[in-house]
Amino acid sequence: xxxxxxxxxxxxxxxxxxxxxxxxxxxxxxxxxxxxxxxxxxxxxxxxxxxxxxxxxxxxxxxxxxxxxxxxxxxxxxxxxxxxxxxxxxxxxxxxxxxxxxxxxxxxxxxxxxxxxxxxxxxxxxxxxxxxxxxxxxxxxxxxxxxxxxxxxxxxxxxxxxxxxxxxxxxxxxxxxxxxxxxxxxxxxxxxxxxxxxxxxxxxxxxxxxxxxxxxxxxxxxxxxxxxxxxxxxxxxxxxxxxxxxxxxxxxxxxxxxxxxxx
Amino acid sequence: xxxxxxxxxxxxxxxxxxxxxxxxxxxxxxxxxxxxxxxxxxxxxxxxxxxxxxxxxxxxxxxxxxxxxxxxxxxxxxxxxxxxxxxxxxxxxxxxxxxxxxxxxxxxxxxxxxxxxxxxxxxxxxxxxxxxxxxxxxxxxxxxxxxxxxxxxxxxxxxxxxxxxxxxxxxxxxxxxxxxxxxxxxxxxxxxxxxxxxxxxxxxxxxxxxxxxxxxxxxxxxxxxxxxxxxxxxxxxxxxxxxxxxxxxxxxxxxxxxxxxxxxxxxxxxxxxxxxxxxxxxxxxxxxxxxxxxxxxxxxxxxxxxxxxxxxx
Numbered sequence: 110x111x112x113x114x115x116x117x118x119x120x121x122x123x124x125x126x127x128x129x130x131x132x133x134x135x136x137x138x139x140x141x142x143x144x145x146x147x148x149x150x151x152x153x154x155x156x157x158x159x160x161x162x163x164x165x166x167x168x169x170x171x172x173x174x175x176x177x178x179x180x181x182x183x184x185x186x187x188x189x190x191x192x193x194x195x196x197x198x199x200x201x202x203x204x205x206x207x208x209x210x211x212x213x214x215x216x217x218x219x220x221x222x223x224x225x226x227x228x229x230x231x232x233x234x235x236x237x238x239x240x241x242x243x244x245x246x247x248x249x250x251x252x253x254x255x256x257x258x259x260x261x262x263x264x265x266x267x268x269x270x271x272x273x274x275x276x277x278x279x280x281x282x283x284x285x286x287x288x289x290x291x292x293x294x295x296x297x298x299x300x301x302x303x304x305x306x307x308x309x310x311x312x313x314x315x316x317x318x319x320x321x322x323x324x325x326x327x328x329x330x331x332x333x334x335x336x337x338x339x340x341x342x343x344x345x346x347x348x349x350x351x352x353x354x355x356x357x358x359x360x361x362x363x364x365x366x367x368x369x370x371x372x
Numbered sequence: 373x374x375x376x377x378x379x380x381x382x383x384x385x386x387x388x389x390x391x392x393x394x395x396x397x398x399x400x401x402x403x404x405x406x407x408x409x410x411x412x413x414x415x416x417x418x419x420x421x422x423x424x425x426x427x428x429x430x431x432x433x434x435x436x437x438x439x440x441x442x443x444x445x446x447x448x449x450x451x452x453x454x455x456x457x458x459x460x461x462x463x464x465x466x467x468x469x470x471x472x473x474x475x476x477x478x479x480x481x482x483x484x485x486x487x488x489x490x491x492x493x494x495x496x497x498x499x500x501x502x503x504x505x506x507x508x509x510x511x512x513x514x515x516x517x518x519x520x521x522x523x524x525x526x527x528x529x530x531x532x533x534x535x536x537x538x539x540x541x542x543x544x545x546x547x548x549x550x551x552x553x554x555x556x557x558x559x560x561x562x563x564x565x566x567x568x569x570x571x572x573x574x575x576x577x578x579x580x581x582x583x584x585x586x587x588x589x590x591x592x593x594x595x596x597x598x599x600x601x602x603x604x605x606x607x608x609x610x611x612x613x614x615x616x617x618x619x620x621x622x623x624x625x626x627x628x629x630x631x632x633x634x635x636x637x638x639x640x641x642x643x644x645x646x647x648x649x650x651x652x653x654x655x656x657x658x659x660x661x662x663x664x665x666x667x668x669x670x671x672x673x674x675x676x677x678x679x680x681x682x683x684x685x
Contacts, residue, residue: 161580185583192581198438198573199628209574212567213583265582 110269110301111135111188115167116157127153128325130167137268138299140292142312144336145322146346151305152193154322155273158303159190171269185213189262191255193273193305197246203257204242207232210264232263235298236290252283259290269301270294276308284308288315313337313358321345333358374625378636382420382643389416389650394657415543419649419663420642421551422540422604423614425559427641428634429597429604430615431622432562435569435630436593437499444601444615447506447594451513452482453605458517462524472547472606478513479602485509487594497590539663540608540649547607554603558596559638565593566630573628612664614641617671624678644671 113133119126128150135141143151156162157169160176169176171187179187189210210232211225233239236256241249249257255275262270272291276284292315294300306312312319313333320330321337323345329336337359339352349364390402390412397405429444436442456478460470489505490497568589571579580586604611622636648666655661 159581161577181580181585182583185581188581190578190581192575192578195574195578196438198435198440199623201628205627205629209571209582212571215567217564261582 110137110172111158111303112170113154113158113164113167116154116164116169117166118153118157118162118164120153126325128157128164131320131322131325131327132167133158133303133320133327133330135269135301135303137301138295139318140295140302140316141304141318141320142316143303143305143320143322144307144309144312145328149322149345150325151322152273153325155271155303155305159188159271160184182213185265185267187267188269188271189265189267191258191262191270191272191275193277195258201246202242203238203244203246203249204229204233206246206257207242207261207264210261213265228264228266229260232260235263235294236260250283252279252286255279255283255287256290259287263294267300269303272302272304272306274305274307276306276311284311291315309337309342309361310355313360314356337361375636378639378643382639382646385643385647385650386416386420389419389646392650392654394654410545411543414545414548415540415649416646417548418543418551418607419540419646421548421555422608422611423618423645424638424642425551425555425600425604426611426615426645427618427622427637428559428562429600430641431619431630431633431637432565432569432593432597433615434619435572436590436597437503438572438575439499439503440620441616442503443612444597444604445610445612447502447598448482448486448509448513449479449506449598449601449605450610451510451517452478452480452485453602453610454478455513455517455520456481458520461528462520468542468544468546475609476602476606479598479605482509482513483595483598483602487598490594496587497594502594539611539652539660541653541660542607551603551607555600558600561592561596562600563630563634565589565596566634569593569630570628608663610664611645611667613667613671614645617667617675618644621671621675621678 111134113131116128116131117126118128131154133141143154145151153162157164158176160169160179163177171179171184207229208221208225211221211228214225215221230239233242236259238253238256238260241253241257246254246257276287279287288311291302291304295302304316316333318331319333319336321328321341328345329341337352339350342350342361349366351362351364353360353362390408393407393412395407397407402408426444430442433444433447434440434442453475456474456476457471460474465474486502486505486509490502492501568579568584571582571584572586572589576586618641619637622633622640626632626636644667645663648670649663652661652663652666
C-alpha cells in the first residue's frame with residue numbers, strides 16, 4: 110500500500126543528501142520498523158512517505174498514487190499518524206482529542222454523527238483507554254497519553270498507521286504495553302504499521318521487517334534476524350555489541366568499550 | 373444556560389444603548405424619536421457588528437499564529453489604517469467616506485505587505501514571521517504617520533488621531549449597511565475553518581496528518597480575519613482589547629472548539645462593545661470617553677476573574 114522506490118532527498122541549502130536510494134514497501138497486516146542513529150534520515154523518510162516532502166528522485170506512493178498528490182483529507186482516511194511531538198495549546202479532554210481523528214470523515218458544515226462517536230469509542234477500547242475518556246489530557250501519564258494519541262489515529266479508521274518514536278520516555282511496562290498494542294492491531298485488524306524507533310530490541314521482537322538507515326542510506330533491510338547482525342550494528346552505531354537470541358528474535362546488548370579503544 | 377446568559381446580556385446591552393444617552397428621551401417616545409432612530413440605533417448596531425467582528429477575528433488569529441497574545445491589530449493593520457487616515461487629511465480629501473476609505477486602504481496595504489513578508493523564503497505564513505512582520509510594518513507605518521503629522525497643520529491632524537483612536541461617534545445607517553453586507557463573508561470563511569482551526573492547535577504537521585490543508589487554512593484565516601479587522605478599523609478606528617480579551621473569555625467559558633467558540637466570541641464581542649460604547653457616551657456626558665478605554669476597563673477585570681476561576685479549577 111505504501112511504496113518507496115529509490116528515494117533521494119536533500120533539504121534546500123543542505124550540503125548532503127538526507128536520503129539516498131531508499132526503498133520500502135508496507136502492506137496491510139505488516140509491521141515495519143525503521144531504525145538508525147540520530148540524523149540518519151528516519152523522520153525525512155516518514156515525511157516523504159506521507160507526502161509532506163516530495164522526493165527529488167525515485168517514487169513515494171500510497172495506494173498507487175504519489176504521496177504528495179493526495180488531498181490531505183483523503184489521505185487522512187487512509188493513513189493515521191502519531192507524530193513524535195505535538196502541542197496542546199488549549200486544555201482538552203481525552204474524548205475531544207480522539208474526536209479530532211474524525212475530521213477527515215466529516216463534511217464542511219456537518220455535525221459529528223453517531224457513527225463518528227461510535228468510531229471514537231471503538232478506538233478508545235482498542236487502545237484500552239475507554240476509562241480515560243473524560244480525563245483532561247494534562248492529567249495523563251506518558252504511557253496513557255501515547256495510547257490516547259494512537260486512539261486518535263485509529264479513530265481516522267486508517268489502513269496504515271505511522272508512528273514516530275512512540276516509545277520514547279516510557280517506562281518498561283508502558284513501552285512493552287505500547288508495542289503489544291501495536292502488534293495486536295496489526296494481527297487483529299490487519300492494519301499496516303510503519304514505526305520509527307530507537308529501540309532495536311523491541312523492533313526486532315515485534316516487527317515483521319526492519320529497515321536500518323545510516324547517513325540517509327539503507328544499510329540493511331528484511332527480517333530482524335538478517336538485519337541485526339553484530340557486524341552491521343557495530344558499523345552503523347559505532348559501538349561494540351553482543352547479539353543474543355530472545356524468544357526467537359535477535360537481542361542486542363551494548364558492551365563496555367575495551368581499554369585500548371577508549372584511550 | 374451559558375448561551376442564555378450570553379444572549380440575554382447581548383440583548384440588554386442593545387436595549388440599554390438605545391434607551392440611554394446624553395439626551396433624555398422619554399420611554400414612551402423612544403420609537404418616534406429622531407435621536408433614537410438616526411443616532412442611537414445605528415450606533416448600537418454598528419457597535420455590535422464591529423465588536424463581534426473583532427471578537428471573531430481575534431479568536432481566529434490566536435489559533436492561526438498559535439499565540440494567545442495575538443490581537444487583530446497586532447499584524448500591522450492599525451498602523452496602516454492610521455497612515456491612510458492621516459494621508460487623507462494631509463491631502464485634504466473630503467466627504468463623509470474619505471477617512472474610512474483611506475483607513476481601509478491603508479489597512480489593506482499593511483495586510484498585503486505583511487502577507488508578502490510571510491511568504492519570504494517559502495515560509496508559507498510562518499506564524500513567527502507574520503507576527504514579526506506585523507510589528508515591523510506597523511512600526512514603519514507609524515513612523516511615516518508621525519513624520520507627516522510633524523510637517524503638517526496640527527489642528528486638522530488632531531481630528532485624524534481622535535477619529536482613529538476614537539470609536540463609534542460617526543456611526544450612521546450607511547455604515548451599518550456597509551458592514552452588515554461586508555462582514556458576513558469573512559465571518560463565514562472563518563466559521564467554515566472551525567474544524568481545521570481546532571486541529572491547528574496541535575501544530576501544523578499534526579494538523580496536516582489529521583487531514584487539514586494547513587497552507588490553505590492559514591491563508592484563508594489570515595485574509596478573512598484581516599479583512600474583518602480592516603473594515604472594523606475603517607468605520608470605528610482602533611478599538612483595543614475586544615479582539616484580545618473576548619476570545620479568551622469565550623475559550624474559558626465554552627472551550628476551545630471553534631464551532632462553538634466563534635459564535636460565542638461574536639455575540640460576546642458585540643455585547644461588550646455595545647455596552648462599553650453606551651458607558652463611553654453617558655458617564656461623562658456631554659463629552660465622550662474613547663470607547664477603547666472603556667472596553668479595557670470592563671474587559672480586563674472580567675478576564676482576570678475568569679482566569680482566577682480557571683487556574684483554581
